[in-house]
Amino acid sequence: MQLETISSISTPIGEGAIAIVRLSGIDAVEIADKLYRGKNKLKDVDSHTINYGHIVDPETNETVEEVMVAVMRAPRTYTREDIVEINCHGGVHTINHILRLTLKHGAEMAEPGEFTKRAFLNGRIDLSQAEGIMDFIRSKTDEASKVANQQMQGRLKTYIESLRQEILEILAQVEVNIDYPEYDDVEEATTAFLLEEAVKIEEKIATLLKTSKEGRILREGLNTVIVGKPNVGKSSLLNYLIQDNRAIVTDIAGTTRDILEEYVNVNGIPLKLVDTAGIRETDDVVERIGVERSREALSNAELILYVIDYTQELTDEDREILENLQGRKVIIIVNKLDLTQKLNVDELIPYGFNIVQTSITEGTGVDDLEENIRDLFFSGGLNMSDSTYVSNNRHIHLLESAKQSIHDAVEAAKLDIPVDMIQIDLVKTWQLLGEVIGQDVSEELIDQLFAQFCLGK
Ligand code: GDP
Ligand code: ZN
Incomplete structure (x- = not known):
């Protein structure tokens, strides 16, 4: 047609x-x-x-x-x-x-995305490459566009294809064992073989999935809030970050949200600073924490920058807030280091958060802050050149299902469940991996995906 x-x-x-x-x-x-x-x-x-x-x-x-x-x-x-x-x-x-x-x-x-959809339908690109193009159009920083770029170039595709190939080889080996039994306890030997191989596949999928958290941050930005009492330097910090780094403005249809957000690129990590309007306009953020919306922003935040004034002693209110932030990713910023000390910094240590000391007016310590952010989220450093990052929600979801199904195979093998049952789990894993690169994908899903593209792509 x-x-x-x-x-x-x-x-x-x-x-x-x-x-x-x-x-x-x-x-x-x-x-x-x-x-x-x-x-x-x-x-x-x-x-x-x-x-x-x-x-x-x-x-x-x-x-x-x-x-x-x-x-x-x-x-x-x-x-x-x-x-x-x-x-x-x-x-x-x-x-x-x-x-x-x-x-x-x-x-x-x-239709939106129809050119790319045709490239896909006519076999020029696979689905993960098409999605890479989509993410590339939307990507917020250079690092994020590198992830999208890699995906466009088929890096994920190559990795997934080799995983699928391994599964096929395992299945083929099982067939050989069953058709040409060399030994009596062929079923037992085959189960042992399956267990060993399935464990390897599970590990590989798990490794790929581990990159997804980092990939998602690079793609969507790290939800960040700046909190602290009035006058500690929140607005100054925000403005410093915006000036120091390229502020990234999003004007992509569909990304408009109720809460005002601003993106800044900190060493390649896009921080999505939520509810910055409040910080810009009013100076009573701690009081505003009582307000429903700010509380929500705080509870959704992946990173909390808690600013404290070096010239003030720690109050009970501070202690209570720090107590409440336990278990969250918090960086305490002790600001106004250029002025006379009143704060006992040692008092902050028991809360177990990273502490950086800054003078925003003099521009000192902000590098430390940026380094801290990176360490907190990218334990292995941020090296785009030699790892395959998974950053797309649909891929993550499919990989999680694939991991579950190969895990089922592992468990089944351990329980000495008949070989043909284990084979079913392997086939399912193979199919789920195929969906990541667009094999076996229903037409409806394809339409839905391409509808997300910008018009004219
Ligand atoms: P916010 O109420 O937390 O947003 O605090 P602002 O950013 O509005 O800062 C309050 C005041 O503190 C302003 O006059 C800033 O210029 C000043 N300020 C902010 N950071 C520093 C700093 O590191 N050193 C000094 N000396 N003043 C600062
Ligand atoms: Zn302010």
């Missing part, structure tokens, strides 16, 4: 002066030719060429815009279909006009 030719506005990542209308499908060139006036008809130009000309409304003969048109013929294209890209410098109005003309002359409006 031939898919319809689709069209949409596809502006490059980051805003640029150039806007693109992109067509993909069997009629892409024909549709473009109805609108394009240039030296040659587009159907006669070589593939992968850029052609200068004008877009003209064929009904009125009115010239809409001066354009450069790229013609790329299947299969060496992003979607593996014929692609025509109409590049123009015009504003929103012009680009919309061109889009409408393509729709009027035979193209269908592309």
